[in-house]
Amino acid sequence: MAAMTYVEYYFITFLLVLTSTFILQYILRRLTKHRTHLCLPPSPPVLPLIGHLHYLSPAAYKCLHNLCSKYGPLLYLRLGSFPVLLVSSASMANEIFKTHDLNFAYKPKSPFEDSILFGTSSFFHAPYGDYWRFMKKLCLTELLGARQLERSRGVRREELERFLRKAFEKAKKREVVDLSKGIMTLTNNITYRMVMSASCSGQDNDVEKCVGLVRESFQLVAKMTLANLLGPLRKVGVFFFRKQLLDVPGRFDELLERIMEEHEERARRDGGEIENKDLMDIVLEAFHDKDAEVKISRTQMKSFFLDLFFGGTSTTAHSMQWLMAEMINHPEVFKKLREEMDSVVGRDRLVEDSDIPSLHYLQAVVKETLRLHPPAPIITRLSREDCKFGGFDVPKGTLAVVNAHSVMRDPEVWDNPDEFYPERFLVAIPREEADDKMGRKGQDLNFWSFGGGRRKCPGVNLAFSLINATVAAMVQCFDWKLDGAEYTARANMEVTPGVTMSMAHPLLCLPVVHFNPFDTPAKDN
Numbered sequence: 284m285a286a287m288t289y290v291e292y293y294f295i296t297f298l299l300v301l302t303s304t305f306i307l308q309y310i311l312r313r314l315t316k317h318r319t320h321l322c323l324p325p326s327p328p329v330l331p332l333i334g335h336l337h338y339l340s341p342a343a344y345k346c347l348h349n350l351c352s353k354y355g356p357l358l359y360l361r362l363g364s365f366p367v368l369l370v371s372s373a374s375m376a377n378e379i380f381k382t383h384d385l386n387f388a389y390k391p392k393s394p395f396e397d398s399i400l401f402g403t404s405s406f407f408h409a410p411y412g413d414y415w416r417f418m419k420k421l422c423l424t425e426l427l428g429a430r431q432l433e434r435s436r437g438v439r440r441e442e443l444e445r446f447l448r449k450a451f452e453k454a455k456k457r458e459v460v461d462l463s464k465g466i467m468t469l470t471n472n473i474t475y476r477m478v479m480s481a482s483c484s485g486q487d488n489d490v491e492k493c494v495g496l497v498r499e500s501f502q503l504v505a506k507m508t509l510a511n512l513l514g515p516l517r518k519v520g521v522f523f524f525r526k527q528l529l530d531v532p533g534r535f536d537e538l539l540e541r542i543m544e545e546h547e548e549r550a551r552r553d554g555g556e557i558e559n560k561d562l563m564d565i566v567l568e569a570f571h572d573k574d575a576e577v578k579i580s581r582t583q584m585k586s587f588f589l590d591l592f593f594g595g596t597s598t599t600a601h602s603m604q605w606l607m608a609e610m611i612n613h614p615e616v617f618k619k620l621r622e623e624m625d626s627v628v629g630r631d632r633l634v635e636d637s638d639i640p641s642l643h644y645l646q647a648v649v650k651e652t653l654r655l656h657p658p659a660p661i662i663t664r665l666s667r668e669d670c671k672f673g674g675f676d677v678p679k680g681t682l683a684v685v686n687a688h689s690v691m692r693d694p695e696v697w698d699n700p701d702e703f704y705p706e707r708f709l710v711a712i713p714r715e716e717a718d719d720k721m722g723r724k725g726q727d728l729n730f731w732s733f734g735g736g737r738r739k740c741p742g743v744n745l746a747f748s749l750i751n752a753t754v755a756a757m758v759q760c761f762d763w764k765l766d767g768a769e770y771t772a773r774a775n776m777e778v779t780p781g782v783t784m785s786m787a788h789p790l791l792c793l794p795v796v797h798f799n800p801f802d803t804p805a806k807d808n
């Protein structure tokens with residue numbers, strides 16, 4: 284038989300693809316037929332097989348925001364093989380985090396299966412069950428509670444002073460500081476020291492090793508999330524990344540195992556009476572406790588530490604970077620903040636943690652930054668049961684995607700939502716007139732940067748404590764001149780594509796000394 288021409292070959296291939304698309308569509312329609320009586324939320328126009336995937340772009344929160352602006356605040360989408368409920372308004376966010384919190388207390392299945400990296404053992408992906416409840420309690424009472432925050436105060440202060448001293452050196456030499464890099468190093472050093480007393484200098488720089496691995500892991504997570512959307516074809520994605528899928532978690536496992544063994548050795552030496560316990564010491568105590576309510580495994584422990592690194596470092600650093608960029612673009616806010624610092628703290632000592640409750644404007648500036656620039660704008664949950672949501676039917680197993688960016692710019696609850704206006708958080712409402720039993724102010728009720736309900740971020744107090752203390756010190760000690768230019772220059776607020784909200788351009792600033800606490804002569808007693 285004569286060989287096929289290219290034209291014939293491509294024509295036959297085209298016919299095959301077309302026929303299989305129709306067959307697949309037919310099967311899908313048959314499979315979902317029994318659900319056609321459901322009253323699902325509205326949906327934008329859909330394509331066969333890929334569903335609504337064509338609406339997505341690398342800046343995830345932005346394209347989802349565009350979808351809600353065009354089609355409405357509650358949408359039913361199909362991303363590849365996943366049914367998705369897209370939530371974009373304040374009232375719908377309230378339904379997820381309050382009315383339907385228990386039903387949506389589940390997280391989507393991890394694409395990493397039993398790997399320590401975001402695998403089934405991770406706290407972040409754990410189903411709402413005994414293990415998750417045990418770790419959440421440990422987080423709130425021990426690991427990230429008030430007592431541990433107090434214990435780690437010295438570490439945070441030491442790192443903040445190290446960061447400030449470097450800025451003073453730069454100021455002296457009239458050199459520009461890469462604030463994005465400096466702030467990221469500061470949060471990394473603090474987090475890794477708090478979690479496992481890791482060394483962040485010298486030859487055994489474990490912080491640097493972890494930071495490198497976290498970076499590689501983020502890239503891998505992005506690739507696997509995409510592969511996961513392919514549904515039955517996800518195995519193809521796994522095949523392509525199989526080497527990295529073994530290598531990155533393997534190196535993390537080795538590093539963490541070595542550090543955990545060092546901690547166990549120290550605990551044996553000290554007879555369990557460890558001074559200045561870090562988070563790893565506390566989790567290891569729970570691991571070795573024969574009477575613990577839940578027996579945690581070594582893999583779960585390692586996964587949990589990774590969750591802390593992933594959840595706690597870049598989120599906090601990005602918030603501070605956005606805040607400093609907003610300060611540069613709003614000199615009147617910076618001036619007000621400086622006045623508050625001068626009147627509450629004065630100019631004879633560096634601001635301390637105990638000053639923060641009295642710095643009301645500072646707290647409002649931090650919240651306003653997190654409202655406009657939530658570092659984790661895409662919050663995902665999974666429904667465990669069929670439910671009625673916003674008057675529509677939502678089947679079980681639907682992935683709820685809350686776009687915190689849209690929710691916190693909802694004009695129904697925020698006046699001039701795109702404006703940077705910290706004063707909106709200062710409106711005092713008497714406790715008896717407040718909107719909930721906690722006596723929170725009206726605007727705080729619609730503040731979802733840390734998620735909400737049972738799965739709300741357990742690191743919220745640590746995050747506020749770090750951001751408030753660092754920003755307060757930066758404002759107290761320096762004026763920040765963008766690129767060393769005139770004070771009228773504006774920071775570039777472009778966002779890096781991806782699922783997090785980080786600045787696309789580094790913030791390069793010249794620090795000009797306003798007050799140097801390290802130059803102040805010690806007071807006579």
Ligand code: HEM
Pocket residue numbers: 406407408419427590591592594595596598599602657658659662663732733734735736737738739740741742743745746
């Ligand atoms: C500005 C800083 C931070 C932001 C904006 C942030 C935001 C978030 C968000 C949106 C979630 C998902 C919540 C939900 O599903 O409702 C989350 C979960 C989580 N965050 Fe944070 N976070 C921050 C800092 C931290 C810190 C400092 C830590 C700890 C060191 C931390 C640890 C976690 C953990 C372990 C979870 C998983 C909770 C669970 O699944 O139950 N985060 N965070």
